[in-house]
Amino acid sequence: MRIPPFVLAAFALAAVLPTVAATPAQFLDAFAREARQADTAFAASAARGRAFFSASHGGEWSCASCHTEKPGTPGRHAATGKAISPLAPAANPDRFTSAGKVEKWFRRNCNDVAGRACTAGEKADVLAWLLAAK
């Protein structure tokens, strides 16, 4: 029997998808697991995540400058004024569902706010707090 190429392609795509599309809880798990490689006692903390989010880290902006202190509400880009939909998954189900998007914005925004990449532990903490927010 010959299988048409597009069927094969569909199967190949289905095999890749689970690693591309994901849920916020899966991202939290993955970040926490990565953090435990450096610190075996690591457990994600929403309180630490909140503090990290609101603090400035040497630059002009904090995460809250654009996403506000209440991530269940819409934010506003601090430089351009453009509206940003809420970061909390409870308020915006599109959040933390695409690995490419999550990776890209952590890279850019941590660089803008802290002048460096965020650690896996910081990402896990932030996500724990965002998941607790309404």
Place this chain on the structure above:
Amino acid sequence: MNPLRNTLRLAAMYAIAAACLAHSFSAHADGGKRVPDHPAWKQECGSCHVAYPPRLLSADSWRAVMAGLDRHFGADASLEPAARDDILAFLERNAGRRDTSAGGRPLLRVTQTRWFVKEHRDEVPAEVLRRPDVKSFANCGACHSGADRGVYAERDIRIPGGRPR
């Protein structure tokens, strides 16, 4: 009259009417000129501000903008090389033919081009730009209510705080 001829004529009229309708839906963009569509551009270049219409800068200017995305007007807007090349090719294809350089160097800002300054200089009082909901001319959507759809036609302009004339 020949009934077949009539049917054909009717069909032709419908086809023309449909084409006009389709045209009127797609052709408003950008003060009457159509903004071409490219989902990756719209998404990547429209997340921090409206996606500025490609025809408002020259290909040289777009190349300069796209060469410095990691330090883009105070923000990190870096892209994977493949996405960057794809978007740059789209911008080059649809760039304006006007020269948008100053002192021999390509301008990076639409808002500093001669065309933009001339079009806006006498139209907007300085105090409008100090309003927190306007902030800068780069915030096209503050006055052009259709900016997020690429529409800059005159009838869609609303200056916050009223339009002094």
